[in-house]
Amino acid sequence: MTDTLSTPLLSAENLGRDYGARIGCRDVAFDLFEGEVLAIVGESGSGKSTLLNLLSGQLAPTAGRVAYRMRDGATRDLGSLSEAERRFLFRTDWGFVHQDATRGLRMGVSAGGNVGERLMAVGERHYGRIRAAAEDWLGRVEIDTTRIDEKPTAYSGGMRQRLQIARNLVTAPRLVFMDEPTGGLDVSVQARLLDLVRGLVADLGLAVIVVTHDLAVARLLSHRTMVMKDGRVIEQGLTDRVLDDPREAYTQLLVSSILQP
Amino acid sequence: MYVAVKGGEAAIDNAHAWLADRRRGDRAVAEIAPDQIREQLTLAVDRVMNEGSLYDRDLAALAIKQSRGDLIEAAFLVRAYRTTLPRFGATEPLDTGAMAVARRISATYKDLPGGQILGPTFDYTHRLIDFALAADGEPPRAPTAPADAAAMPRVTDLLAGEGLLEADSPYDPEAPVGDLTREPVTYPAARDLRLQQLARGDEGFLLALAYSSQRGFGSTHPFAGEIRMGEVELEFDCADLGFAVPLGSITVTECQMVNQFAGSADAAPAFTRGYGLAFGHAERKVMAMALVDRALRTQELGGEVVAPVQDQEFVLSHADNIQATGFVEHLKLPHYVDFQAELGLVRKLRAEWTARREARDAAADTLADREAAE
Amino acid sequence: MTASTATAAGGYAFAYLDDQTKRMIRRAILKAIAIPGHQVPFAARDMPMPYGWGTGGIQVTAAILGPADVLKVIDQGADDTTNAVSIRKFFKTTANVAVTTRTTEATVIQTRHRIPETPLGPGQILVYQVPIPEPLRFLEPRETETRVMHALADYGLMHVKLYEDIATHGRIAKTYAYPVKVEGRYVMDPSPTPKFDNPKMHLSPALQLFGAGREKRIYALPPFTHVVSLDFEDHPFEPTRFDAPCALCGATGVYLDEVVTDDAGGRMFVCSDTDHCETRRAEGHHGTEWAGEATEATA
Numbered sequence: 043m044t045d046t047l048s049t050p051l052l053s054a055e056n057l058g059r060d061y062g063a064r065i066g067c068r069d070v071a072f073d074l075f076e077g078e079v080l081a082i083v084g085e086s087g088s089g090k091s092t093l094l095n096l097l098s099g100q101l102a103p104t105a106g107r108v109a110y111r112m113r114d115g116a117t118r119d120l121g122s123l124s125e126a127e128r129r130f131l132f133r134t135d136w137g138f139v140h141q142d143a144t145r146g147l148r149m150g151v152s153a154g155g156n157v158g159e160r161l162m163a164v165g166e167r168h169y170g171r172i173r174a175a176a177e178d179w180l181g182r183v184e185i186d187t188t189r190i191d192e193k194p195t196a197y198s199g200g201m202r203q204r205l206q207i208a209r210n211l212v213t214a215p216r217l218v219f220m221d222e223p224t225g226g227l228d229v230s231v232q233a234r235l236l237d238l239v240r241g242l243v244a245d246l247g248l249a250v251i252v253v254t255h256d257l258a259v260a261r262l263l264s265h266r267t268m269v270m271k272d273g274r275v276i277e278q279g280l281t282d283r284v285l286d287d288p289r290e291a292y293t294q295l296l297v298s299s300i301l302q303p
Numbered sequence: 304m305y306v307a308v309k310g311g312e313a314a315i316d317n318a319h320a321w322l323a324d325r326r327r328g329d330r331a332v333a334e335i336a337p338d339q340i341r342e343q344l345t346l347a348v349d350r351v352m353n354e355g356s357l358y359d360r361d362l363a364a365l366a367i368k369q370s371r372g373d374l375i376e377a378a379f380l381v382r383a384y385r386t387t388l389p390r391f392g393a394t395e396p397l398d399t400g401a402m403a404v405a406r407r408i409s410a411t412y413k414d415l416p417g418g419q420i421l422g423p424t425f426d427y428t429h430r431l432i433d434f435a436l437a438a439d440g441e442p443p444r445a446p447t448a449p450a451d452a453a454a455m456p457r458v459t460d461l462l463a464g465e466g467l468l469e470a471d472s473p474y475d476p477e478a479p480v481g482d483l484t485r486e487p488v489t490y491p492a493a494r495d496l497r498l499q500q501l502a503r504g505d506e507g508f509l510l511a512l513a514y515s516s517q518r519g520f521g522s523t524h525p526f527a528g529e530i531r532m533g534e535v536e537l538e539f540d541c542a543d544l545g546f547a548v549p550l551g552s553i554t555v556t557e558c559q560m561v562n563q564f565a566g567s568a569d570a571a572p573a574f575t576r577g578y579g580l581a582f583g584h585a586e587r588k589v590m591a592m593a594l595v596d597r598a599l600r601t602q603e604l605g606g607e608v609v610a611p612v613q614d615q616e617f618v619l620s621h622a623d624n625i626q627a628t629g630f631v632e633h634l635k636l637p638h639y640v641d642f643q644a645e646l647g648l649v650r651k652l653r654a655e656w657t658a659r660r661e662a663r664d665a666a667a668d669t670l671a672d673r674e675a676a677e
Numbered sequence: 678m679t680a681s682t683a684t685a686a687g688g689y690a691f692a693y694l695d696d697q698t699k700r701m702i703r704r705a706i707l708k709a710i711a712i713p714g715h716q717v718p719f720a721a722r723d724m725p726m727p728y729g730w731g732t733g734g735i736q737v738t739a740a741i742l743g744p745a746d747v748l749k750v751i752d753q754g755a756d757d758t759t760n761a762v763s764i765r766k767f768f769k770t771t772a773n774v775a776v777t778t779r780t781t782e783a784t785v786i787q788t789r790h791r792i793p794e795t796p797l798g799p800g801q802i803l804v805y806q807v808p809i810p811e812p813l814r815f816l817e818p819r820e821t822e823t824r825v826m827h828a829l830a831d832y833g834l835m836h837v838k839l840y841e842d843i844a845t846h847g848r849i850a851k852t853y854a855y856p857v858k859v860e861g862r863y864v865m866d867p868s869p870t871p872k873f874d875n876p877k878m879h880l881s882p883a884l885q886l887f888g889a890g891r892e893k894r895i896y897a898l899p900p901f902t903h904v905v906s907l908d909f910e911d912h913p914f915e916p917t918r919f920d921a922p923c924a925l926c927g928a929t930g931v932y933l934d935e936v937v938t939d940d941a942g943g944r945m946f947v948c949s950d951t952d953h954c955e956t957r958r959a960e961g962h963h964g965t966e967w968a969g970e971a972t973e974a975t976a
Contacts, residue, residue, distance in 0.1 A: 127828045133833070148837070150607050152844055155837045162840065164835025169843055169909040191844050195607070413753070415937040427763045429770075430725035456940045465942065518809065519818035610818075 049111055050095065051076050051217060051249050056106035059092055065273040066092035068105070072268065072278065076216060077247040081260035081281065082294070084270035090253045091221065092297055093270070097251060098138060098219045113216075118243070133163045136208030141222035143202035147194045153180060153205055154190040160213045179208035183238060200231035204238065212244065220252040224259055236262045259299065261285055269293045326371050337439065340364040349583025350374055351444035354624060355381025356484070356503045357388075358582050375505075376420050379625050387483045393480045395538040395547055399557045399580075400457050403450070403609060404535040406584075407456045410527040412563060417455030423584070458529035459576065461561045468561060468574045488615050497599055497619060501592045502581060504622030508585060512612040513594035521610030525577065532584050556581050558589035562597045565604050684704045687742065692739040692772040698722055702740035702895070703713050706886060709897035714859025716810050721893040731764055731789055732890030734806030738768065738787050741802060741886070747775045749783035754791035754932065754949035761789070778952050790853075792874040794953040797883035799900065805868045807889035809943070810858040810896060812866040832864050835907060843912055852917065857904050873917040878904040879902070923948045924966035926957035 044123055050073035053213040068090035068190055094161035095101035105175070108120040113135055121131045132138070140146035147156050153260060155175040158166075166172055177187045178192055183204035185197075194202050203223060219272055223239070224232040240263055243250055260267050267285065268278040269292070277290045288294045315558055327334065341364035350362040355378040363381055370376035397578025406422025409415055421427075423445075460469035472494070481495040501509060516523055534554050538547040558579040563642055564573030579589030594612075601613040611617050621627060690696065699939065705719035706788065724732040742748065750765040752758040756778040764787060765776050777783050781793040789806040797803060813823045816834050836854060842850040855872035859865050867875060868887060878898060880883060885898040898904060906914035922929045924945045931953065933946040947965055948954035 122718075125825070129829055129831060150609075151837055151841060154723075155841050156846055158840055159833055159837050162836035163831070167836070167910050169840065170911045172840060172909075339938075412937050413755075416940045421759070427759050429767055430727075431764070453938065461937060461940060464940075520816040549815045636916050 044094055049061070050074055050109075051078075051111050051115065052251075053117075054106065057093070057103055057108060059096055059103035060104045065089070067096070067270070067273040070096075070106070070275055072275075074217075074249055074251065076249055077216060077271070078266065079243060079248075079250040079252065079264040082251065082253045082265045082270060083255065083260050083267060084297075085255060088270040089273035090255075090270050092273075093201060094219055094221055094251065094253045096205070098136070099123065099131075110217075114184045128267065133160045134213050135217065136213050136273060137207075137215045137218035139203070139206050139210060139218065139220040139223050143194065143199070143206050146206040147202060150195050152193055152199070154189045155206060155259035156194065157212050160209065164213065173259040175212055176208075179212050180205075182211075183208045188211045198231075199227050200235055203227065203235055207239065207242070211246070211248075214246070215248070216247045220250060220254075222254055222256075223252065224254075224256065239263060257285060269296065306605040309565065309586045326369075331527045335368060337361065337364040337368050340367050346371075346584060347377075349581075349585050350506060350588070351381055353585055353588060354378035354503060354583045355385065357381050357385040359399040375536060375624050378572055379628070381623055392539065393544070394550065396474065397535045397555065397580075399531065399535055399555070400460065400665035402453075402455075402531060402535050402555075402557075403552075404455055404531055404533040405554075406533070407455060407529065408527075409529045411458060411529075415461065416457065417451070417453060424586075424635065430469050443628070449507070455531075457531075462561065462574065463527070466571070466573065469565075469576060471576070488619060490619075491602075492615060494596075494600070494620060497615060498578065498592075498596060500619045500622055501579070504592075504625035505627065506585075506588045508622055508624065508627075511590040511597055512598070514616060515592035515610065516594055516598050516612045519600050521601065521612040523560075523561075523577065525594055525595060525597065526646055527590065527633070528559045530558045531557065531592065532556040532586070543624055552650065554583050556583065556589045558586070560590070560593040560597055578591075607665045689771055691744075692742045692768060692774075693724075694722065694736065694739045696815070698736075699717065699740045702736055705895045706737065706740065706897060709886070709895050710899050712863075713898055713902050714857075714863030714865040714896060716894040716896045717891070717892055719895050721890045724890065726763065726767070729808060730760060730785070731806035733888030733892075733895070734787050734789070734804050734890075735764060735767070735888075737804050737886050737888035737895060738785060739772075741804075742772055742774060742785060744774065745771075746784045747782055749780065749786045749952075751786065751789075751793070751950075751952075752789040753790060753934070754793070755951040757951060764944055778827040779956075780952050781826050781952075789867050791949060792870060792877045794928075794948070794950040795956075796877075797881055798822070800880040801883040803881075803883050803885045805839050805870075805885065805887045807866070807868040807887045807894070808891075808895040809854075809864055810868075810887065810889040810892050812854075812864050817944065825865060830862065832858075835864055836909075839907060839909065839912075843909070849908065849912060855914075856907050858907060859898065861905075865904075867904075869962060871917060871932060872906065872914070875904070875906045875914070878902075880904075898959075907949050921945065921946055922964055923954060923957075924964045926954045926962045927964035928953065928957055928962070 052074040054070050054072050055069040058068040060068075070093055072080070081092060084090045092101065096103050099108065102121065109117050110120055110131075111117045112131075120128070138146065148159070151159070151240050154173060154176040155180050158172040161172050161175060173190075177190060180187050180190060185201055185204055185208070189196075193203055197205060220239075224235055227235065236259060242248065243263070250263065252259065254260060264281045266278065267281040268275050269284065269290065270276065271292050277284060277288065284293065285297055288297050321539045339352040341360050344364075344367065345368055348360055348363045350460070351374055352358055352360070354375070355363060355366070359381070363377065366377035366380040367374065378387075404420060406424060407417065407420045407421065441668075447521040459468055459471075461594055463470060465505065481493060481499065483496050483499055488500070492500075515521065515524075531544075531553070536552050538551040539550050545617055552634060560577035562575045564572045566575045575597065577595075577600075579592030579596065581588045581592065597608070597617060598612040599615050599618060601608055606613070608614055692699075694702070697887050702719060705717045709715065709717045721733065721736060724735055725736070726732060738748070748765065748768055750756065750761045750768075752761040756765075757762065765791060768774055769776055780786065780793040783801065783806060785799075785802045787804040787806065787967065810819070811823055811836065813826055815820065816838055819827065826834070837847050839851075842848065851872065853871045854866055854869045855875055857865050857867055857875060857878065860891070867878060878899050879893050880903065881898070882900050884900055887896045889895070908914040917932070919929075919933045919934075923933060928948055932949045933951045936945045936947060937943065938945050947966075
């Protein structure tokens with residue numbers, strides 16, 4: 043078991059992606075361990091979304107690789123996974139929370155069906171158990187379980203995000219990717235969502251990679267922070283250190299312009 | 304010396320003369336008469352009446368002759384003629400339940416009061432070219448039977464009587480009859496206007512939309528409840544006289560689609576309706592129309608609009624083939640001025656692109672020369 | 678008859694299709710048999726009847742029919758429905774094969790929407806006319822995506838649909854074209870047969886071939902293939918049951934058609950399988966609406 047603690051869950055090595063002559067991101071390297079929350083911060087166009095797509099295997103890198111330790115303990119290069127293995131990973135051991143909930147949910151399917159889909163995809167064939175799991179997860183993300191048969195179209199923005207989180211966590215993934223999970227929400231709704239995510243992450247020991255332009259999100263959720271600019275990581279370290287004692291001029295600018303009132 | 308081309312009147316006159324000559328074809332072959340078209344190309348006549356939005360078999364037949372058999376062109380001629388006609392008012396609603404039926408089929412019941420009447424249909428023919436038609440000779444007369452006096456209730460009435468089908472929207476004789484030839488359509492459009500536009504709409508377009516709904520782009524789970532074709536009485540409510548006056552009868556085809564059931568806590572589950580009606584014998588048209596009508600009701604029935612056929616703005620604004628052909632064919636009209644502007648821009652962009660490319664190549668050459676020297 | 682019509686009628690190959698086309702279709706059929714439940718694309722031809730009227734089934738039948746075959750054609754279970762009559766006549770004209778209405782006598786049975794009540798035996802072939810071969814079509818309209826879903830056996834979405842049915846209606850609300858899983862691998866559309874017929878596909882000794890002309894797909898169930906209707910452990914698949922026996926032959930456990938007898942709510946339920954009903958009546962069975970007095974001679 044020392045193995046799981048000493049071997050990273052996910053490793054990026056010399057990772058990069060170019061779009062023709064334009065740089066998406068370059069020379070990214072880090073290790074992520076189980077239960078660890080990493081924030082990737084930067085302005086729009088800094089390459090953080092490209093990086094998230096590379097790390098989650100949705101985009102092929104033009105340089106470097108991403109290694110992931112599977113549930114069976116074997117570490118695999120994401121680029122070597124077949125489409126079937128990649129899809130399986132995405133509906134079992136991984137989650138992905140989109141900024142736009144309509145991309146992460148089936149808007150024409152009830153909340154219960156949204157949460158139950160992953161269970162059915164991996165072979166659960168007992169309606170009662172699927173429904174019980176859906177109710178349990180709706181409760182855990184603070185959605186009134188009497189609304190289990192409503193479609194997400196009837197939900198508020200904050201509820202949709204919480205439903206998206208429940209839909210992802212129902213198969214007990216070890217790693218969740220989040221792309222601006224609080225984007226577009228009211229400030230009070232954001233605070234409640236972040237509080238919920240922080241609790242779930244701690245309870246479940248989830249590893250999370252969260253992309254955000256909002257340093258408050260990084261501050262509240264993450265253990266470590268990477269700052270990106272022009273497609274490169276310009277600074278990384280423990281979140282408190284990066285935000286309280288930024289070394290790079292750009293980071294200092296970010297921190298002073300956003301965090302300070 | 305170069306002289307810019309001018310659209311010559313003589314040239315246009317000559318074009319028209321040529322058109323008339325081509326319409327006539329080989330003068331050794333007898334000229335076709337409009338009454339031959341009216342009697343022997345009846346389904347073409349029906350289509351032109353529908354898309355031309357005017358019930359006049361003689362006029363439609365003449366339009367087909369004039370258009371050399373181009374049915375959209377013929378409908379255009381009828382439409383243009385229709386515009387000139389005075390308008391006295393609206394008739395009473397047709398009672399298709401009292402139709403003198405020539406054909407009546409239901410796909411939802413094997414047998415039903417009044418029976419299935421196949422009538423004149425291609426349905427069960429094999430599509431093998433019948434070379435006998437190329438020769439002279441009269442076909443035998445079709446066998447006939449005395450008209451059955453028995454009632455032939457509409458299938459939808461049978462279903463609605465049991466509550467299995469949503470009720471027809473209530474008829475309010477006082478409500479104004481919508482007419483999009485008199486008022487421009489605004490969205491969302493009510494069902495009467497939608498049905499009017501579909502009735503005038505291009506058969507091919509409606510057919511393709513209906514087909515897309517059957518293939519998953521906006522599914523409605525249809526059953527052909529009933530298709531009936533025959534003659535119905537027209538009555539005109541004459542305000543001056545104070546009572547309805549019979550005007551005669553016209554042939555129409557009606558399709559009642561029975562669709563996907565809907566229900567909620569407040570309303571018991573019931574099938575929903577899609578409706579199609581057209582002049583003459585036009586089954587393909589009314590079936591497509593009924594499918595599209597139901598699809599356009601998606602929102603009102605609580606569904607999610609995801610497919611083109613459910614999007615009323617998309618459907619209604621593109622259904623009219625006279626409009627469509629006009630806009631597509633207007634591309635034949637001169638666009639010199641706009642094109643000239645585009646031409647200038649593209650030339651400019653190309654020149655800039657070439658300059659950049661040459662500068663880059665020059666820089667690369669300089670670098671290569673320097674490396675070679677080292 | 679003029680000379681040109683004689684050529685038209687006599688100028689076609691046995692069973693209408695030319696040999697090249699038949700070979701192409703047979704290859705697709707063999708591939709389909711080798712991969713049960715998998716939809717094999719084929720280059721469907723324009724046929725002299727409209728798309729949606731069984732052009733796929735007709736092409737499959739035309740490709741497998743031999744001079745010694747005995748053909749039965751049913752639509753909605755009945756031999757006397759317009760589509761069945763039309764297709765039977767087509768093959769009688771173009772292939773001059775023996776035709777029958779008796780399920781037990783037929784070597785090839787082309788069907789639209791039913792499986793005969795009389796159990797099929799070894800050596801018999803059932804050809805289904807299929808309108809939409811793709812069971813995932815109404816969940817995902819794009820062919821590119823459904824092909825991948827089949828390739829990866831990514832069928833979670835199918836069960837989401839069934840889950841939604843139960844959540845909304847308290848039961849799986851699918852009554853025909855009820856999806857099945859073939860040999861634990863491919864999810865397959867059984868064509869729009871009522872789900873009542875689904876159990877008949879399971880371990881059938883007959884070869885079952887499915888043809889979709891407009892959509893250009895052929896698929897197959899070889900004899901003795903496992904065919905399981907999708908369901909949940911606690912909401913198992915239930916075939917449709919009828920409360921009353923056939924009003925004509927008194928049969929129970931068969932699929933019944935509802936016949937409207939008047940416009941005052943009168944209804945009668947009779948066998949959809951006309952051969953089954955007639956055979957039973959000839960054997961002396963009768964229901965409430967048929968006393969069994971006169972039997973029409975069946976040639």
